[in-house]
Amino acid sequence: MRDFIVPRRQLIARAGGLVAAAGALPLLSGCDAINDAPAVRKILSLGETMHQHSQRALTDRDALAREFTRADLSPVFRSNGTKLPQGAAYAGHAASGFADWRVAVTGLVSRPLSLSLADIRAMPQRTQITRHDCVEGWSAIGQWTGPRLGRILAAAGLRDSARFIVFRCADRIGDALYYESCDLVDALHPQTIMAWALNGAVLPIANGAPLRLRIERQLGYKHAKYVNAIEAVASLDGLGEGKGGYWEDRVDYEWYAGI
Amino acid sequence: MAGTDNAAPPHRVYRHRLPARIWHWVNALTLLILLMSGLMIFNAHPRLYWGQYGANPDYAWFAIGSTPDTGFVRIGSTRIETTGMLGRWTDGEGVRQAWAFPGWATIPTSYNLADGRRWHLFFAWVLSIALTLYMLWTLLCGHLKKDLHIRRAEWSPRHIWHDIKDHARLRFPKGEAAARYNILQKFSYIGVIFVLLPLMIFTGLTMSPGFNATAPWLVDLFGGRQSARSIHFIAAWALVAFFLVHIIMVLLAGPVNEIRSMISGWFRLPPERSAGDA
Numbered sequence: 268m269r270d271f272i273v274p275r276r277q278l279i280a281r282a283g284g285l286v287a288a289a290g291a292l293p294l295l296s297g298c299d300a301i302n303d304a305p306a307v308r309k310i311l312s313l314g315e316t317m318h319q320h321s322q323r324a325l326t327d328r329d330a331l332a333r334e335f336t337r338a339d340l341s342p343v344f345r346s347n348g349t350k351l352p353q354g355a356a357y358a359g360h361a362a363s364g365f366a367d368w369r370v371a372v373t374g375l376v377s378r379p380l381s382l383s384l385a386d387i388r389a390m391p392q393r394t395q396i397t398r399h400d401c402v403e404g405w406s407a408i409g410q411w412t413g414p415r416l417g418r419i420l421a422a423a424g425l426r427d428s429a430r431f432i433v434f435r436c437a438d439r440i441g442d443a444l445y446y447e448s449c450d451l452v453d454a455l456h457p458q459t460i461m462a463w464a465l466n467g468a469v470l471p472i473a474n475g476a477p478l479r480l481r482i483e484r485q486l487g488y489k490h491a492k493y494v495n496a497i498e499a500v501a502s503l504d505g506l507g508e509g510k511g512g513y514w515e516d517r518v519d520y521e522w523y524a525g526i
Numbered sequence: 527m528a529g530t531d532n533a534a535p536p537h538r539v540y541r542h543r544l545p546a547r548i549w550h551w552v553n554a555l556t557l558l559i560l561l562m563s564g565l566m567i568f569n570a571h572p573r574l575y576w577g578q579y580g581a582n583p584d585y586a587w588f589a590i591g592s593t594p595d596t597g598f599v600r601i602g603s604t605r606i607e608t609t610g611m612l613g614r615w616t617d618g619e620g621v622r623q624a625w626a627f628p629g630w631a632t633i634p635t636s637y638n639l640a641d642g643r644r645w646h647l648f649f650a651w652v653l654s655i656a657l658t659l660y661m662l663w664t665l666l667c668g669h670l671k672k673d674l675h676i677r678r679a680e681w682s683p684r685h686i687w688h689d690i691k692d693h694a695r696l697r698f699p700k701g702e703a704a705a706r707y708n709i710l711q712k713f714s715y716i717g718v719i720f721v722l723l724p725l726m727i728f729t730g731l732t733m734s735p736g737f738n739a740t741a742p743w744l745v746d747l748f749g750g751r752q753s754a755r756s757i758h759f760i761a762a763w764a765l766v767a768f769f770l771v772h773i774i775m776v777l778l779a780g781p782v783n784e785i786r787s788m789i790s791g792w793f794r795l796p797p798e799r800s801a802g803d804a
Contacts, residue, residue: 302634302641314648318736326740333742335578343583398578398751400735402639404571405581406751484736518640525736526647 308519319523329457332483335396340466341407344399346473349438349445352493357437365477370461374433374498377424384463384477390414390422393460401487402520411481412464417455419497429499433506434480434491440513447491448503448511448522449482458483461494486524488514539705541793546669549660550788556656557765559649560726564762565627566634566642572613572626574759578750587756590626597624654727661719673707674716680709698779701798718768722761729758 301307360368365384372380396410420432432454436445453459460481463470470476475492482489489512503509508516515522542550573586580586589600590613597613599606610616615628617636629635633645664670679685689709692698699708707715731737732744732754748754776784780796787793 296635299634299636302645308644311644311648314644314651317651318647318734322734322736322740326736330739332735332739333745339578341579341581341584343581345581345583398735400733400751401571401581402643404567404733404755405573406579407581408579484739486735514640518638519644520640521643521647526731526734 315521315523318521318526322525323452326484328452330484332397332458335398335408337396337410339396339408340410344407344409344465344474345401345405346471347401347403347487349440349492350473352438352472354439357493360437361472361476368477368495370478370494371496372419372423372498373496374500375426375429376420376499377426378422380419380423382419387414387419387461387463387478390418393458394464395458395460395481395483397458397481397483399487399490402524410464410466411460411462412467413460413462413478413481415457416459416461416480416497417457419461420454420499423499425499428501431500431503431511433496433498433500433503434494435496435498436491437493437495441517443507443513445491445493445513446507447480447489447513448500448506449485449489453482453485456482456484461497484525488512488520489524537795538792539795540791541705541787542791543667543669544791545660545663545667547788547791549656549663552652552656556649556652557769559633559645560653561762561766562631562633563642563645563649566632566637567639567646568759569625569627569632569637570639570642574756575752576749576756577752578745580752580755588759592624650727650730653723657719657723657727664719674712676709676712676716680712685709696778698796700796702795704796705793714768714771718765722765722768725761726758726765729754729761733758 368384370380370382370387372382391414392412393415394410394412396408398406398408400406416432429451431448431450433448434446436447438445449459458481461478462475462481463478465471465474470479475490475494478494479492480490480494500506503511503522507513510516510519511522512520514520572590573580573582574588575584575586586600587602590608591598591600592613595614596607596609597611597615599608599612608614611628613624613626615623617623617629623629625637632642634641664674686709692708693710698704699706728744729748731741732748733751738745738751745751745754748757783794783796
């Protein structure tokens, strides 16, 4: 007789298991099926388009991101993504203090350039203390120094046909070297700089040495690190899968990362 | 006259107009999606801070975390073990996970920040547009004045206390009084529509680096981006608390009648209490 008595807890657990098996799991996988449906994804991506157009409509082209003072700096500026690019080539550059690092400025420009760090530091500089917002949710405040990207593009003679600026990087994540892109509104924005210094010191490797993009009105993954090429293009179709960036192509992060 | 003996046809009133009913159900779905996709976004960085900045090296006033065997929630210096629920849980396939909120509570069910953001940032539009239209309707078409306006007599502490006691005794209004909102309902609905939901939208916008350049004053208003993120999280749970009380009240007040009235608009008035009932 005792064998037939099922402890109540066990019964509840079994019932719970049955409910989970019969109800919750198909329901949950049903939700994920909705998430994966191409039509749903297309509708959801309208949100990004609406955010981009409304922010652009409401915001002055040159409206600045908040600038802070040195008293506001994060005690430790967190690094994320690649912290040390792999490979002998980068290691060699790091060992020589990036003396031979070159940034190629190519594409739809009338005077392609190959800039050394000395060239970049010889240009007029901008120093700004801004807040870096990661897509994950954290923020850190740092001081950045470098020339405006707009000045570099002007030196190269940006052509009228250029619509986007592509950044190519020296860090490989999985299957590809990192890349990002932005439109000309952000490329020519006064706070968009190619930074070689953080908090008054030479940019650490973990934060993108020797040169990284600062694109202050967008999220962290747009701020390409270890930049060795800047390319002006008319369309993003030929770049990766065509969505404009490493994470955009791989996990469907928004290309417009203003929110 | 006891309710069961009442042979007369029940008195019905048209309680919820069509815009209110549409908004109610659109909002119910929208808030559910925003909550679940929001929990996914939180999973990407399950720590909250006060001020302008905040990242792993900085002090978090709230965190959900894990050790190899346990999950925990930490609020200030108080640590609560939540193994199996938060921080450390087992998914449907029996795999141990260390994300803050479990798969059944998030959209999508397995960690995917990009997709969580797609859902969240799309439905943020639905919430904002629907709330704006609803607010305009309440103001222009008299819903606010007719149903939600708190009359002078209702502000008296005695009246409010009386209503609190009635709620505590689960003694709900009968007859004509049931067709109107009582003072606690008015406080709740006004609080949700005009305080909590706008707070969610504005703290959400404050987390947008693009919108910070549009409206820097919002960052000042909330004391920094990370403060806005903390307030967004707290206000989300205040909405969950509203939802729970709302559901309990619907269940206690007669779920069929209440839900039907939010679908068709027609509400069946509960019969007046007889002297013996009171």
